[in-house]
Amino acid sequence: MAIAAYASLLDAVRGVRWPARGPVAAAPPGSHHSRLRGSSAEFAEYRPYRQGDDPRRIDWKLLARSDRASIRLATERAVLPTTIIIDASASLAFPEATLGKWLLAKQVAAGLASAAHASADPVGLVVVAHDGVHTLAPRTRHGVVGDMMRVLEGTAPRGTTPLAGSVRAAHDIPRIAIITDLLGDADATLAAARVHRAKGGEVHLVHVVAAEELDPPAGARLATDPEDDRVERALTDSTREGYLAAFGAWRAEQADRWTASGAQYHLASTATPADRIVRQVTDPRRVESSRTHAEGAHA
Structure with missing residues (x-):
């Protein structure tokens, strides 16, 4: 996706602001x-x-x-300095033909950055990639969203990329948004997010899933873990029902655990336009509860 391809998204979220969920601790004047x-x-x-x-x-x-x-x-x-932490592990490169999860993750990151910037808040980016952690510190200057998009476009999802360390490193950032499919170090990431919340920080978890994961195509196929090709599972018509039940229960469990931590949990399916997900994150009253989607999507 070239940077120009973000234009329609940025047009769609033009005017969207990202209000704080509660009063902000002592900080420079802002909105x-x-x-x-x-x-x-x-x-x-x-x-x-x-x-x-x-x-x-x-x-x-x-x-x-x-x-x-x-x-x-x-x-x-x-003001509310904000950092967007994005998972660039191999599991985001699904489906292989479209890289749909990664494309959605990038667009949501860009849309949230635009909303924070439009609210006059410093916004930064942390991309946790196979070749290291790429960081842009929160800034308010003109062009910061474009800088973030260039970093995202220079990243390919591959390898195994633990997120928890980057969440811990953002301990002094009042608001963080974590964009991931939760197929890596989910427990450690949640533990780090709990600490962030306990210190008064605002935490958003954007849980990226592919439409093909929610509703796999019919027919026999062999599913391989993109981060460990030694792990393979056969998905056939006879095992499909069990998979759907297990995947639905897992999503509901993740929603429960993150919500209980004090974080805002948002399910982001590749079947949903990125601008709608951005609006859901920035003002969930405008969209049906993501918690409900986590329990019932393609049940």
Whole structure:
């Protein structure tokens, strides 16, 4: 996918913003509600004047009515630095004919980056690839989304690429989005995400699955683990029902575990347009619950 191929996606998500899920800790001024109270224009509440307060913040009209000096407090605004961590392991190169999972993962990453950038938030990228971890630190400058797309286009999904270390390394980033098919070090990645949440960070898990995994074509075939070709399984008409039940139960389990950790879980099927997934992640109220999809997609 050439960078120009992202144009239709970026057009589709133009105007999409990515609001914080809750108040943001102390940070530079930005578009999200802060946990602090200050003197911005967005009124929140009054409190009694205390010695040392700036007299210019006294509400003189209220003083005239009540004979009590009160300070107007307001909701401060803050930025939310965001890092998108993307899995570039061999299992994302499925189906081999289309690389559908990898193409979707890249498009979702670009769309989320665009939404964060449009919200005036610093946005960065971590690509966990077979040849190392490629990192772009969160930035707000013009062109940062294009820089991220170029890194993605220079990466091919192959090999085994543990994600947990990159999640741990992002411990100081207030918001992270992890894009993966959960076919690698899923337990270790979840443990790292739990730590991130415990520290107050916002975590999104975008679980990429292929439509062919949800509904395999009829007929006998031999499925090979792309990250370990010694692992093979026969998928026939007689074993298909058992596979669908097991895969559905596994997806539901992953959704439960990630949701219980405090993360936002989003199922991303290659049958779903990337812009719809971006809107689901940035504002899940606009789309049917991804948790429901995880349990019932192609059940």
